[in-house]
Amino acid sequence: MVKVAIFDYGAGNIFSLKSSLEKNEAEVDIITDLKKIKNYSGLLLPGVGNFDPAIKSLDTSKIAFHDLVKNQVPVLGICLGMEMFFERSEEGKLGGLGILDGEVILLPNKFKIPHMGWNDLQIKQSSVLLEGVKEGSWVYFVHSYRVKPKNDGIIKADSDYGISVPAVIENQTLFGTQFHPEKSGKVGSIMIKNFLRVCKK
Template sequence: MVKVAIFDYGAGNIFSLKSSLEKNEAEVDIITNLKKIKNYSGLLLPGVGNFDPAITSLNTSKVAFQDLVKDQIPILGICLGMEMFFEKSEEGKLSGLGVFDGEVVILPNKFKIPHMGWNDLQIKKPSVLLDGVKEGSWVYFVHSYRVKPKNEDIIKADSDYGINVPAVIEDNTLFGTQFHPEKSGKVGSMMIKNFLRVCKK
């Protein structure tokens, strides 16, 4: 059984993510300090909360996080968790984790914010996380922001709601989804399974 950790930065509401991982036969701990991460095969940054408070919680572990990236420990960022991978966000004033060049911008004001609902995936490039996921599969979004990577090669799928919203990013052992796989039924469960398979290697 693979053992993974969910980093809790105080936003709560991570039960559904823990439950989804356990249904896919992972052993899951919720942690608040990345310095103890060596016992785990993978890390998940959950998707609830606001940018600056989440970054503040992670800042005490920022060096440990950079070490995880260097050591190629698989990391999955969900929604806000993915947004924190970037250099900055319009939601806050603090610097992001900066593992990807680019920024996070608010959705255009023609949208009701937060944007909530099911949208389909347009798969652009082969992806480990999307292995077995069909073009046009529906996933569940709850967000007000979207990422703008400088290197668009990391975007593996997007979703079109009048503008293209990067939905899945992937680079080596770093994975991110703008949507919530733990709330996306069988399709989301397939992605969780794919991530755990990477953690087992």
């Protein structure tokens, strides 16, 4: 059984993500720092909360986080969790984890914000996370910001909300989704499984 950890910023529902991982046969611990991260085969940064308080809760773990990524321990960032991979976000004043070059910007206000609901995926490149996921699959989004990576080659799928919203990013063992796989029914469960498969290796 693969053992993974969810980092808890103390700001929202991580219960659904935990249930989803457990349904896919992972053993899950909730952690609030990365001191014992060596005990786990993968890390999840959940998608709930607000940028500054969340990044603050990771403050003492920044170095450990960079080591983790360097050592190719799989990390899945969901929504805010993915946004924190980048250098900065328009949601907050504090810097991000800076593991990926680029920034996080507010959706244009000619659209309703947040972008909330089911939207379809346009797959741009093959990806480990999207293995077995069909073009046009519906996934659940709820976000006000979008990521803008410097290297857009890491964008594996996007979604159309009047503008193109990067939906899945992947860079070696670093994975991110703007939508919530744990809330996206069966399709989401496929992606959770794919992530856990990477963790097993």
